[in-house]
Structures are given as C-alpha cells and as structure tokens.
Amino acid sequence: MNATVRPALRLSVCVLALAAGVSARAAQDPSLARRVGELDRANPERVRELVGELSALGDDAALAALGATREEFSARSLAARRARSQVARTAGGAKAIERALTMLDDPDDVVRANLVALLAAPEQRDTRVSERAAALEQLARADASSAVRGAAVSALGRIDDDAACAALERLLTTSDASERVDAAKALAAQPRARQIVLSNVQRAFGAGATDARERVPDDVLATLLESDYGSALAEVPSGGENPRDRAPFVLGARSATPAVRDAARNALGNFVDRARTLGDWRRAERVLVELLDSGLDDYELLAQGAMLALKIADEPRVALDAAREIRARWPLDNDVQHREHHAHGALLEAVASIALGRTADAGAALDVAARVFDSMRAERLDLRLEESVAPQYAVVELRALVDVYRTLVLLAAGNAAGEAPVLERARSADEWLLQAQRCAAAQPTGRKLSLDGCNANEVTGQGVADMGRGAVFYDALVEVKLAAAPS
Secondary structure, eight states, X not given: OOTTTHHHHHHHHHHHHHHHHHHHHHHHOHHXXXXXXXXXXXXXXXXXXXXXXXXXXXXXXXXXXXXXXXXXXXXXXXXXXXXXXXXXXXXXXXXXXXXXXXOTXXXXXXXXXHHXXXXXXXXXXXXXXXXXXXXXXXHHHHOSOHHHHHHHHHHHHHSOSHHHHHHHXXXXXXXXXXXXXXXXXXXXXXXXXXXXXXXXXXXXXXXXXXXXXXXXXXXHHHHHIIIIIHXXXXXXXXXXXXXXXXXXXXXXXXXXXXXXXXXXXXXXXXXXXXXXXXXXXXXXXHHHHHHXXXXXXXXXXXXXXXXXXXXXXXXXXXXXXXXHHXXXXXXXXXXXXXXXXXXXXXXXXXXXXXXXXXXXXXXXXXXXXXXXXXHHHHHTGGGTSOTTSOOHHHHHHHHHHHHHHHHHHHHHTTOOTTSHHHHHXXXXXXXXXXXXXXHHTSOHHHHHHSTTSOOGGGGSXXXXXXXXXXXXXXXXXXXXXXXXXXX
16 A cells, blocks of 8 residues: 555544544443534524533534534534533543544534634643644634634634644734734733744834845734743843844834834833843843934933933942933923933932942932923913823923922931921922822823813812722813903
8 A cells, every 4th residue: 555545544543443442432422422412403592501411521522512523513503512512621531632633624614713713722732733823824814703813812822832833924914903812912912923023023114024025014023022022032041132133223213103103212112121030130221222222212211221220230330420411411491302301311320429438419409300390380381382291290290309309318328207398308208299180180182281281170178088098080071261461
C-alpha cells in the first residue's frame, strides 16, 4: 500500500472506531442515552436541568450529544441542536473536539458559537491544535454571523499555542475591522505573542516592511501600541535602547490618526511603568533621555524622568537637574504654556531640594510656583485659551500643593509641628484643597464659564448636604440670567 494513503486510512478507521465506541457506550449506559435523547423534546426548564446533569459526565456525554455522525446531528431540530451543542460546550473534551471540527457549518449561529467555545477549551490545549486554529481562523474570516466571528477570534486568543498566535497575526491585515481589532487585543493579551506584537508595531513604522500591505491598519496599530507594545518592550532585555525600538514612540506621535498618536504616548508611559516595576528604572531613564529633542513633548519626558528619579530611584540630584532644565527651556514669559511648565518645574525643583536638605532653595522655588499659579487663577486663562491650559480646579490644587511643600520646608528646617508658622501653612493648604474640591464638583461647561471656576452647587453648604460621611448630593434651585453690562 502506498505510504501516502496509510495515514488517511488510519484516520478513517479511527473515526469509525470512535463512532462505534460511542454507540456501544450509549447502549451500555441507558441512563446517559435516555437523558441525551430527552434533550430533543424537553421543555426549556427541563433542558437546563439536563444540560447541568450531562455536563457533569464529561466527554462521553458531550460525544453522545453530538451524535455518531454529522448527518445525524444535522437532522435534529433547531432546539435539539442548540441543547446538544450546549452540552458539548460545557462537558466536551478531546473526543468531542474531534467531532465538533466536522460540524462547524451548522446553519444556526448559536450552535456554531457553542462549538467554537468547545474548541477553545484551555484544558484541551494539546488536542488537534493546528486543526482547531485553522478552523477558528476560517470562521473569523468568513462566518456570516459577526457574533460567531468575534467568538472565533476570542477562542484563538484562549489557545496558548504558536499556531493560534500565527492565525491571529494573519487576521490583523486580512479580516474585517471589528475582527482585526479583536485579534490585536487577543494577541496583546497572549504572553507568547510578545515578539509578534513588537514586530508588527515596528514594521508599521518602517522597520523591516518591504510592502505596504505588510503593515497593519491604523486601528490595529493603535490597539497594539496601547495594549502591549510598551510593556512588551520593557520585558525584552535592552528593549528601548536602540532607535528601532523607540521609533514607534516618535513616529506614532506624528501620526495623522489621533488614536495612533494617543496610543504612542500611552505606550511610552506603559514602557516606563513596566521597566520601573521590573526594577530597571535606569533603562527607562536612559530611554527618556534619548527621546529628548526627537519631536515628542520634551516637558513630559523631563517631568517623567524627574518623577522616576524621585519616587523610585531615590536620586534627588537627577530630579533636580531635570527640574532646572524644565525651567530653563520654558522661561517665564507671555506664553501661558511656558508659564505653566515653568511652575511645574519649580515644584519639582522644590521637592528635589527638600530631599537634598536645601530648604532655602526649596522655598525660593515654591515662591516662584505660587506667583505663577496665583496669576493663572486670577486671570482665569482657561476661559480664554485652548483646552491644553489647566482648568481652574487643577490650578487651585497645584496652589494647595505649594503650601503643602511649604509646610514640609518649615518642618525640614527644624520647626515643630505645633508651631504657628507650620500650622498656618498647613491650614492654608487645607483651604486651597477645599476650594479645589468645590470647583472640581462642577460640570465641565458650568465650571469653565463661571467667574470663579465653581457652579450652582456652591449655594448649598457641605454640612447641609452631607449624609453621614457618605456621598454628597446637592439639590439647588437657581436662576441664571444675563448680567447687566457695566456702565
């Protein structure tokens, strides 16, 4: 016999033997056969009971529910096929998977979805993996039901195998929009797909792509960037240290697609956070330094580096250098954003100086920050300028932070906690925070158009509205009318 014929013959023999075995067991177990048969004619409540009972019996019950042949299953009523496929979904194992692979063309969406869920059973990770991945990929591409297509993509994401990851990668460029985005999310959640994510993102920005068709669409790119690129890069030894790794952060920030721009920014934040979690904060710091003057927001890069040095590395000198560079790059002039960045730099400089024991330097920096925030608060620049300017409540919060740090300066200089200067600064910080909370409670439009950054909730006192230290609800009747023009 020709050697190429033998595997097919053996498979046919195995299928026949399997079918015969099912019939034999069903015949030997009248209770199982009776309950499976009852699925075809029971009322919905009884069907639910039977599904629960049969699910506890495992693969034999699932195989009996699917029947000896595809034709036998297809000949049953819609309700019967749905009930039987539900048993297969909840009880099926390796043998039921074999049978389910032949039944994925059932005309009913619910039946196909149940069989798809069976194919994704994580406990059957070694059963016909390549065949399952291929079948699910075909369903994800071509099934008439969007629900089944989505279920097939999700099922591929639950199969922890390279074949499933490869199928998901192919879906990134060849499936419909919804399925390709779902495929991107599934890949991002799959640890073994880390290199696939990195390669596809880098190729989208020109690294290794010889054909534009090899590059993933922008919706997929934004998903991969947002969900996993930064974290996956941090987990690679030396990830982020070469220009190819950093290109998505830089070029993504220049994308014409807003979602890609936002995702690139978040990906960088995810990289820094993951590297910090892994204890590799110095690599994160090096990457932030390398990205300076590359077209990204240099203020944000310097501020991130300063916070990293203060919160994780215990390197206040590094933070101090970053804070002073912020103040040098964005001087106090007529540009509102320059003033805001300068004030933030002064706050960072104050914190670093406190950590270094330089209380006089910290006090001077806080005086600068206080003047800027007081000016912004009085001018209500957020009413007249673009959304990039901090809203009023945020400015007031920052002003409160100035007095919090002034309190720390006094304590670091040797003042006792109960002394008048310390209490005065602490009380001032508390008053600013209360004002910020009142302003933040306003609706965006009402807050922004009000003269002091607050809204109608101000007419009801906190003491009146507070219900037992829980959530506070305001109910106020107000009349709003156009004020008379000044004479």
